[in-house]
Amino acid sequence: MLPLEYILILSAVLFFIGLAGVLIRRHVIIMLICIEMMLNAANINFIAFWRYNPNPELHLGPLFTLFSIAVGGAEAAVGLGLVIAVYRFYNTANADKFDMLKDS
Amino acid sequence: MPSITFLYWIPLLPLVMAGLLAFFKPNAKRVASFLTVATLLACFFFSVKAYLIDIEIEKTLTHNFAWMHVGGKSIEFGVALNSLTSSMLLMVCFVGSLIFIYAGSYMQDDERKTRFFCYLNLFAAGMLGIIVSNSLLMLFMCWEIVGLASYLLIGFWYHKPSAAAAAQKAFITTRIGDMGFLIGILLAFKYSGTLLFYTDGGTGLLQSGILSANTNYFCGLSLSATVALLLFIGAIGKSGQLPLHVWLPDAMEGPTPVSALIHAATMVAAGVFLVARTFVLFEGSPCLLNGIAWLGSATMLFAAVTALGQYDIKRILAYSTVSQLGFMMVGLGTGGVAFGMFHLLTHAFFKALLFLGAGSLIHGCHHEQDIRKMGGLLRTMPLTGYAYLAGMLSLCAFPFTAGYFSKDMILLGAWEHNKAIFAVVAFSSFLTALYMTRQCLYVFFGNYRGHHHPHESPFQMILPILILAVFAIGGGFFAENIHLFTFLNPVGKHAEHNQTVVFVSWGVALGGMLIGYLFYHPIRLRSGKDPLACLPFGIYKLMENRFYIDEIYAFTVGNIWKAAGIVCYLFEELLIVIKVITEALVNKLARLCANFGDNTLIVNYGFDNTCEMIKRRAHLVTAIQTGQVAAYLRITTLGALLFVLTFWILLKIKI
Numbered sequence: 001m002l003p004l005e006y007i008l009i010l011s012a013v014l015f016f017i018g019l020a021g022v023l024i025r026r027h028v029i030i031m032l033i034c035i036e037m038m039l040n041a042a043n044i045n046f047i048a049f050w051r052y053n054p055n056p057e058l059h060l061g062p063l064f065t066l067f068s069i070a071v072g073g074a075e076a077a078v079g080l081g082l083v084i085a086v087y088r089f090y091n092t093a094n095a096d097k098f099d100m101l102k103d104s
Numbered sequence: 105m106p107s108i109t110f111l112y113w114i115p116l117l118p119l120v121m122a123g124l125l126a127f128f129k130p131n132a133k134r135v136a137s138f139l140t141v142a143t144l145l146a147c148f149f150f151s152v153k154a155y156l157i158d159i160e161i162e163k164t165l166t167h168n169f170a171w172m173h174v175g176g177k178s179i180e181f182g183v184a185l186n187s188l189t190s191s192m193l194l195m196v197c198f199v200g201s202l203i204f205i206y207a208g209s210y211m212q213d214d215e216r217k218t219r220f221f222c223y224l225n226l227f228a229a230g231m232l233g234i235i236v237s238n239s240l241l242m243l244f245m246c247w248e249i250v251g252l253a254s255y256l257l258i259g260f261w262y263h264k265p266s267a268a269a270a271a272q273k274a275f276i277t278t279r280i281g282d283m284g285f286l287i288g289i290l291l292a293f294k295y296s297g298t299l300l301f302y303t304d305g306g307t308g309l310l311q312s313g314i315l316s317a318n319t320n321y322f323c324g325l326s327l328s329a330t331v332a333l334l335l336f337i338g339a340i341g342k343s344g345q346l347p348l349h350v351w352l353p354d355a356m357e358g359p360t361p362v363s364a365l366i367h368a369a370t371m372v373a374a375g376v377f378l379v380a381r382t383f384v385l386f387e388g389s390p391c392l393l394n395g396i397a398w399l400g401s402a403t404m405l406f407a408a409v410t411a412l413g414q415y416d417i418k419r420i421l422a423y424s425t426v427s428q429l430g431f432m433m434v435g436l437g438t439g440g441v442a443f444g445m446f447h448l449l450t451h452a453f454f455k456a457l458l459f460l461g462a463g464s465l466i467h468g469c470h471h472e473q474d475i476r477k478m479g480g481l482l483r484t485m486p487l488t489g490y491a492y493l494a495g496m497l498s499l500c501a502f503p504f505t506a507g508y509f510s511k512d513m514i515l516l517g518a519w520e521h522n523k524a525i526f527a528v529v530a531f532s533s534f535l536t537a538l539y540m541t542r543q544c545l546y547v548f549f550g551n552y553r554g555h556h557h558p559h560e561s562p563f564q565m566i567l568p569i570l571i572l573a574v575f576a577i578g579g580g581f582f583a584e585n586i587h588l589f590t591f592l593n594p595v596g597k598h599a600e601h602n603q604t605v606v607f608v609s610w611g612v613a614l615g616g617m618l619i620g621y622l623f624y625h626p627i628r629l630r631s632g633k634d635p636l637a638c639l640p641f642g643i644y645k646l647m648e649n650r651f652y653i654d655e656i657y658a659f660t661v662g663n664i665w666k667a668a669g670i671v672c673y674l675f676e677e678l679l680i681v682i683k684v685i686t687e688a689l690v691n692k693l694a695r696l697c698a699n700f701g702d703n704t705l706i707v708n709y710g711f712d713n714t715c716e717m718i719k720r721r722a723h724l725v726t727a728i729q730t731g732q733v734a735a736y737l738r739i740t741t742l743g744a745l746l747f748v749l750t751f752w753i754l755l756k757i758k759i
Contacts, residue, residue, distance in 0.1 A: 023737065026734065098733050102729055
């Protein structure tokens with residue numbers, strides 16, 4: 001069986017790609033996609049730790065993952081709704097242009 | 105027993121190719137179309153191999169593996185090979201490769217050509233996956249991939265608002281059917297514990313009869329009939345039966361090769377294929393089969409009438425597709441697997457031909473789709489024209505074309521099953537001949553009524569059309585030669601040859617064309633007014649507007665959602681009112697407190713001066729406050745990283 005570390009490295013890499021995407025990219029939808037990627041990195045961890053723990057008959061890992069996927073779906077729906085609302089307000093999807101938090 | 109693991113390659117090859125093409129630059133010249141055609145030809149090679157194995161060994165071959173184990177049950181995937189699989193595989197790969205060749209020329213000038221072929225490959229992967237799948241869940245997954253690819257391809261020219269809207273409509277409408285499909289899968293899994301169709305041990309969903317044991321599960325339907333009904337709801341959505349047919353005509357907003365491949369030849373037939381695959385579940389319930397036959401005939405009649413009132417060349421063909429899919433359902437409901445599947449296979453050839461021909465016509469007329477602005481094109485585009493007429497003859501079931509053989513079978517099945525259904529189907533066939541004659545007279549005869557100069561299309565587009573034309577005319581003889589009908593249906597019932605049915609079949613096809621010719625004679629078309637417009641009670645207006653089904657949906661379903669939106673909006677308003685009241689109260693309280701305090705001394709001198717001082721000294725820090733969310737996010741992340749780093753270092757030092 002593949003050592004656990006490899007899977008953890010995969011998930012870490014996925015997580016940091018997502019994080020870098022959120023930080024560097026300006027397009028809001030890409031940022032949302034990257035957030036989903038980070039979420040999936042966490043899901044991989046759930047599954048990996050479940051698979052390698054001494055008692056895999058307890059289906060906690062898949063259950064947690066299923067739960068987190070459902071929450072992720074809800075989050076994506078809310079996120080897209082927000083993106084559309086923000087887009088209608090600013091007429092752009094460029095996150096750098098969202099600067100009304102500052103008291104001009 | 106030969107190994108059939110090579111069947112996995114059939115969906116996997118296009119899938120891998122789709123992944124590869126996603127990384128190509130969007131306007132790579134000819135590479136994308138070449139690779140796509142090569143992939144599908146490789147799949148065709150595998151299909152031929154599958155067919156050869158299949159005719160050698162007559163029973164169903166399977167190969168299964170467990171995908172995952174959950175709580176003592178396992179979910180299994182696999183491939184199955186029987187006559188249904190191999191015939192469908194050959195058709196999809198053959199028609200698919202021809203359409204891909206055509207698409208290479210049709211989409212030549214598009215900037216996102218590679219992306220287009222990437223989506224086409226994704227579609228091919230899903231479609232071939234549906235066909236080879238031996239597991240209900242795997243079939244469902246591929247079914248959804250196909251739905252996604254269809255969405256992406258209808259909306260391929262997403263800058264057109266109509267295309268974007270049509271893509272969403274297609275996706276959402278089919279989703280309603282998929283809901284039923286998914287519930288059916290869950291129900292089947294709950295009671296049988298397996299999702300495989302066939303296994304070597306005979307424990308599969310379709311072999312063991314495990315579901316038909318429960319005879320009264322839901323409203324008098326047995327369990328297997330309930331599952332079958334739910335699966336059929338999925339088929340209704342995908343195959344555009346009433347009342348979920350609305351997405352299919354709108355789907356014609358996509359590029360024409362897409363309409364030919366997905367919305368005429370293969371994907372929309374997936375619903376019919378699903379019913380054929382799980383036909384064992386349907387078999388036990390005559391009531392359900394009757395319902396399918398009636399729904400199919402109603403769809404067929406409705407779509408044929410609507411097609412008579414349309415002017416967009418692709419829309420006429422779209423309604424014709426809906427109508428023919430209804431016809432296949434009649435075949436499944438009245439006769440059995442072979443009746444529906446035989447027509448599915450012949451229909452794929454001549455409908456793909458008609459769509460490719462229509463694409464060539466549209467291309468030649470400089471993107472004009474209105475048949476009133478065409479005319480006399482047989483002279484300017486002879487090759488496309490004659491091929492198109494071949495497809496039209498086949499669709500009208502002109503004697504001894506491919507369509508004639510399969511249509512005859514379904515008519516025979518309907519005659520033996522129920523005379524009323526037979527009457528509806530025969531009348532719809534008459535209408536089919538009528539509207540195709542109308543379209544062809546509008547497009548190919550008389551004088552040209554447009555403003556451009558029509559020209560013949562390039563060779564790469566003509567070649568697939570001509571090959572398909574050969575099959576549309578001669579496919580029937582070919583099918584008779586290899587005993588396709590018996591091949592598809594080794595044990596089921598066979599229709600007896602019947603003089604009356606043959607007479608009716610010839611009568612409706614020839615009569616429809618003759619009446620169509622008299623009615624839409626080119627001289628009568630010169631006035632620019634459709635000869636049917638004189639029908640009483642505004643029936644023609646009703647046909648022209650597609651019986652206002654879209655408007656009815658907008659009024660009912662649309663308004664329900666609007667009402668839900670208003671409720672949400674009111675809730676939000678309520679929250680805002682509460683917020684305003686709270687704010688006002690807090691303000692009032694603050695004022696009250698401030699009046700009691702020592703205004704002059706503490707606030708004015710002490711507090712204000714301190715604030716001023718801080719403000720003057722704080723330029724450095726306030727520069728960080730840019731107001732940009734993204735910038736805040738970066739700083740927050742940096743902070744978190746620093747925190748983790750410090751923590752780590754501290755831990756290290758301690759150790």
